[in-house]
Amino acid sequence: xxxxxxxxxxxxxxxxxSIFWVLGLVLVVVGVVFAIAGHxxxxxxxxxxWY
Numbered sequence: 001x002x003x004x005x006x007x008x009x010x011x012x013x014x015x016x017x018s019i020f021w022v023l024g025l026v027l028v029v030v031g032v033v034f035a036i037a038g039h040x041x042x043x044x045x046x047x048x049x050w051y
Contacts, residue, residue, distance in 0.1 A: 001027055001030060001034065002027070002028055002031035002032065004024075004027055005024045005025065005028035005030075007024070008021070008023050008024030008027060011024075
C-alpha cells in the first residue's frame with residue numbers, strides 16, 4: 001500500500017494531476033498507520049497481519 005501510494009505521488013507530480021497526488025498521499029498515510037499498528041502487535045479489522 002505504501003509503494004502504491006509513492007507511485008501515485010510520483011505520477012501525480014510528473015503529470016500534474018492533483019487527484020493522483022491526493023490518492024497517493026492518503027495511501028501512504030494509511031499504509032504507514034497499518035505498518036506501525038502491525039509492528040506494535042495490534043490487530044486491525046480482525047486481522048493480525050496486513051500484506
